[in-house]
Amino acid sequence: MTQNQRLKLEEILMRMQKPGRYVGGEQGAVIKDADKVALRFAMCFPDLYEVAMSHLGIKILYGLLNEREDTWCERCFAPGPDLEAEMRANDIPLYGLESMDSIAGFDMIGFSLQYEMCYTTMLNMLDLAGLPIRAADRKGLAPIVIAGGPCVCNPEPIADFVDICLPGEGEEVLPELCDLYLQCRSEGCTKEEFLRRAARIQGVYVPSLYRFEYHEDGRISGITALEDAPMPVKKRIVEDLDKVYYPHDIVVPFLDIVHNRAAIEVMRGCIRGCRFCQAGYLYRPNREKSWTTLANDAMSLCDATGYEDLGLLSLSTSDYRELEPLLENLLPWTEKNYVGVSLPSLRMDNFSPKLLDYIKRVRKSGLTFAPEAGTQRMRDIINKNVTEEEVLRTCRTAFEGGYTSVKLYFMMGLPGETMEDVAGIIELAQKVVDLYYSIPERPKGKSVSVTCSVACFVPKPFTPFQFEPQDTREMLQEKQKCLLDTVKTKSRKINVNYHDAPVSRWEAVLARGDRRLCAVLESVWKQGGNLEGWNEYFDAARYEKAMAENGLTADFYASRRREYDEIMPWDHMDYGVSKEFLVREHRRALQEEKTTPNCREHCAGCGANKLIGGGCR
Amino acid sequence: MINVRVFYTKTGRARFISHLDMMRFMTRALKRSGLPVWYTEGFNRHIYTTFALPLSLGFESLCEFMDFRLLPDEFDMEEVATRLNACLTPDIRITGAAPVGMDPKEITWADFRVTFFGNGIDEGGMEEAFRRFCDQSEILVEKKTKKGISTVDIAPLMQLLDAASSADGGWVKLRLAAGSTMNINPNLVLSAFWEYSGFAPAQTQITRLRVLTKELEDFA
Numbered sequence: 001m002t003q004n005q006r007l008k009l010e011e012i013l014m015r016m017q018k019p020g021r022y023v024g025g026e027q028g029a030v031i032k033d034a035d036k037v038a039l040r041f042a043m044c045f046p047d048l049y050e051v052a053m054s055h056l057g058i059k060i061l062y063g064l065l066n067e068r069e070d071t072w073c074e075r076c077f078a079p080g081p082d083l084e085a086e087m088r089a090n091d092i093p094l095y096g097l098e099s100m101d102s103i104a105g106f107d108m109i110g111f112s113l114q115y116e117m118c119y120t121t122m123l124n125m126l127d128l129a130g131l132p133i134r135a136a137d138r139k140g141l142a143p144i145v146i147a148g149g150p151c152v153c154n155p156e157p158i159a160d161f162v163d164i165c166l167p168g169e170g171e172e173v174l175p176e177l178c179d180l181y182l183q184c185r186s187e188g189c190t191k192e193e194f195l196r197r198a199a200r201i202q203g204v205y206v207p208s209l210y211r212f213e214y215h216e217d218g219r220i221s222g223i224t225a226l227e228d229a230p231m232p233v234k235k236r237i238v239e240d241l242d243k244v245y246y247p248h249d250i251v252v253p254f255l256d257i258v259h260n261r262a263a264i265e266v267m268r269g270c271i272r273g274c275r276f277c278q279a280g281y282l283y284r285p286n287r288e289k290s291w292t293t294l295a296n297d298a299m300s301l302c303d304a305t306g307y308e309d310l311g312l313l314s315l316s317t318s319d320y321r322e323l324e325p326l327l328e329n330l331l332p333w334t335e336k337n338y339v340g341v342s343l344p345s346l347r348m349d350n351f352s353p354k355l356l357d358y359i360k361r362v363r364k365s366g367l368t369f370a371p372e373a374g375t376q377r378m379r380d381i382i383n384k385n386v387t388e389e390e391v392l393r394t395c396r397t398a399f400e401g402g403y404t405s406v407k408l409y410f411m412m413g414l415p416g417e418t419m420e421d422v423a424g425i426i427e428l429a430q431k432v433v434d435l436y437y438s439i440p441e442r443p444k445g446k447s448v449s450v451t452c453s454v455a456c457f458v459p460k461p462f463t464p465f466q467f468e469p470q471d472t473r474e475m476l477q478e479k480q481k482c483l484l485d486t487v488k489t490k491s492r493k494i495n496v497n498y499h500d501a502p503v504s505r506w507e508a509v510l511a512r513g514d515r516r517l518c519a520v521l522e523s524v525w526k527q528g529g530n531l532e533g534w535n536e537y538f539d540a541a542r543y544e545k546a547m548a549e550n551g552l553t554a555d556f557y558a559s560r561r562r563e564y565d566e567i568m569p570w571d572h573m574d575y576g577v578s579k580e581f582l583v584r585e586h587r588r589a590l591q592e593e594k595t596t597p598n599c600r601e602h603c604a605g606c607g608a609n610k611l612i613g614g615g616c617r
Numbered sequence: 618m619i620n621v622r623v624f625y626t627k628t629g630r631a632r633f634i635s636h637l638d639m640m641r642f643m644t645r646a647l648k649r650s651g652l653p654v655w656y657t658e659g660f661n662r663h664i665y666t667t668f669a670l671p672l673s674l675g676f677e678s679l680c681e682f683m684d685f686r687l688l689p690d691e692f693d694m695e696e697v698a699t700r701l702n703a704c705l706t707p708d709i710r711i712t713g714a715a716p717v718g719m720d721p722k723e724i725t726w727a728d729f730r731v732t733f734f735g736n737g738i739d740e741g742g743m744e745e746a747f748r749r750f751c752d753q754s755e756i757l758v759e760k761k762t763k764k765g766i767s768t769v770d771i772a773p774l775m776q777l778l779d780a781a782s783s784a785d786g787g788w789v790k791l792r793l794a795a796g797s798t799m800n801i802n803p804n805l806v807l808s809a810f811w812e813y814s815g816f817a818p819a820q821t822q823i824t825r826l827r828v829l830t831k832e833l834e835d836f837a
Contacts, residue, residue, distance in 0.1 A: 007734060011820045013633055014675045020638060025630030025708050027642070027649075252645060254638040306645030306704070308663070338648075338662055 021049035024097030028251040038070040042103040046121035052077040054259035063247030074098040094128040113151035116510035120529035154570040159207035160518035168235030173203040203236025220567040232574040249304040261309035270315040271599040278460035284608035291326035370409035374424025405449040413457040413471040426486040456504035464585035476501040508558040514569040576608035620717040631708035636671040649704040655686035669721035678825040726829040727795035744782040746814040751777035
């Protein structure tokens with residue numbers, strides 16, 4: 001950025017809502033001499049600062065890349081619409097928060113894609129940086145645009161925009177990619193040559209090296225790898241979490257953000273196999289960190305940051321086998337140092353009074369559980385493996401332990417769901433209310449509150465439900481009405497929050513979309529689509545228009561049953577979990593109505609163990 | 618236990634950090650420093666800090682203060698400054714530490730430097746206009762108070778210390794009433810000046826230079 005642009009930016013920032021989002025300078029931000037590094041990397045997160053800075057993955061990769069002496073990794077997030085308008089009006093390009101330099105001049109621009117509705121924000125950020133949004137229009141070696149995160153398990157809707165996708169975990173592959181880039185640059189390689197060589201690294205997908213062909217009805221007829229690119233493209237994982245890099249210092253924001261705390265990652269993957277849950281399959285196989293590593297991570301991170309809160313993160317923290325030794329050893333230290341500990345993601349089938357004691361010891365926070373469905377039949381279909389008895393027993397433990405409110409997460413629009421199942425959500429909540437008043441030891445003189453948060457189910461790639469149609473908007477609206485009608489007949493102690501259906505529908509389209517959606521996304525962005533994860537900035541009409549322009553329909557992607565032998569847009573991606581396994585699980589769910597035990601009880605043969613050379617631990 | 622006051626500067630990028638965010642930042646810095654700080658008693662124990670004279674968002678300052686308590690009865694004040702500085706960002710620096718001296722109620726004046734940038738400032742013209750503006754016997758401005766908007770004569774509450782201007786900008790140094798009873802924000806003076814002089818408002822950078830008592834001693 002020039003001196004004049006910088007001065008102008010400062011004047012603009014004085015008028016912005018939260019200028020602290022846009023200036024960097026936080027504790028832990030890494031400042032290097034731009035002239036003394038060989039590679040400059042922009043770690044982008046396509047959302048506002050408060051969301052972006054709450055994400056653990058980019059903190060790990062930021063620290064990891066900055067450990068390299070030859071690399072300077074900076075952060076870059078989406079500006080709010082107020083700042084964006086001023087940046088465009090005053091020709092101020094998107095810049096890295098550390099150097100305030102325009103990221104267009106960087107070597108690599110990496111996006112973390114956590115949610116489909118952030119795709120247009122990525123396009124907008126590329127444009128704000130002054131770069132062409134399409135990969136084919138960016139001719140030189142720099143900058144290389146990279147995408148990672150769960151969304152790249154089906155990279156096709158963004159395939160025309162990014163040069164490289166990194167399916168799987170980034171800790172090993174990203175430094176390898178940086179090394180290759182530096183080597184290619186010194187050899188004077190073209191971008192095409194670099195991409196061809198990059199494609200040979202496991203965990204690298206180069207969309208331009210794959211060609212899709214379609215049947216007349218729009219289904220895919222073939223996927224071809226060009227120029228010796230691998231087929232399928234294997235995701236990359238870290239085998240031993242005790243040996244992998246974990247930051248001992250992170251950027252501590254001045255602003256209050258969504259998750260403002262130090263976090264340790266107790267495990268990756270999940271043993272459960274809930275059939276709707278994409279994360280549960282994408283991050284397989286399950287790997288735990290030892291409690292000693294975790295205790296060290298926690299103490300050094302708290303010491304370095306001064307954070308007063310510590311989160312123990314995983315997909316299901318009560319499944320972590322060393323939770324007891326970890327807490328027994330860590331809690332005396334956190335108590336002495338005035339650090340509060342939060343344990344999100346607890347299950348209802350292994351929630352003990354002892355666990356509750358731990359939670360109460362560290363801070364009396366809210367209790368949230370996820371039965372996910374209201375009836376046993378439905379919970380069996382989704383393989384939640386939690387019984388009503390367990391739900392009620394957990395709530396009893398909580399109430400006897402002095403809690404007066406619980407929050408329950410549900411989904412609706414699940415495969416095979418009937419109106420009875422929807423009403424069952426409220427029936428279950430009512431049973432929890434009734435339970436409270438039946439307990440003599442309940443907190444005296446206090447009433448109970450049960451909050452039900454109900455999301456719309458979105459079928460996602462690499463889950464057994466990837467073959468399933470999503471409920472149409474009409475069906476979902478009818479179910480929402482049923483939900484609200486049922487709650488009216490019940491106790492006023494039940495609060496219901498539900499998510500809006502239109503966003504879920506377009507999320508479903510993008511999640512299982514193919515490469516033809518690139519043109520749709522470009523059109524949505526050109527119509528003003530940006531920050532669409534925020535309800536106030538989302539407009540379904542833009543998508544309707546863009547689909548029509550391209551001769552496509554949302555029903556084809558979202559509301560159509562897919563046959564087992566249909567070629568999915570992500571069939572060239574290998575996440576370890578085999579398609580045969582997903583088919584088997586789908587049959588068990590809906591034809592046999594059978595549950596599948598968790599990985600520790602019985603291996604279901606998903607295939608992910610091949611990534612760690614045989615048996616899961 | 619000792620009540621400690623540290624003095625610090627807040628410049629560069631840190632001027633975009635709000636007062637509330639600064640308080641949280643300083644608490645974490647104290648925690649990182651490992652200094653034997655006193656925590657409040659009670660259910661939600663936290664490090665006890667107090668800040669006098671909050672600085673407006675966007676201002677730089679060479680004279681910020683924060684008070685906190687150290688558990689020991691004696692502690693090397695230089696070590697407090699050194700250890701805290703090791704935990705701060707380049708734009709927030711401790712300049713000194715001492716056992717708490719004056720009561721913040723003694724704060725009466727604050728000196729500011731206002732730097733003007735860019736076009737619309739003709740050579741010498743604005744400096745002259747500013748001097749004339751300050752020479753008025755009465756300067757009436759609308760000021761927001763707790764009771765609503767009232768008209769205040771700021772002439773006795775301000776004093777021009779120095780001024781200069783050049784082709785691409787200029788600066789003035791002002792002494793303004795400060796403290797809990799009467800506090801004049803430099804922006805209030807500036808908007809009155811733009812109105813008086815007819816100059817188009819220029820981009821400014823405002824820095825608090827000193828905080829003074831009634832006797833014009835530096836607050837310490």
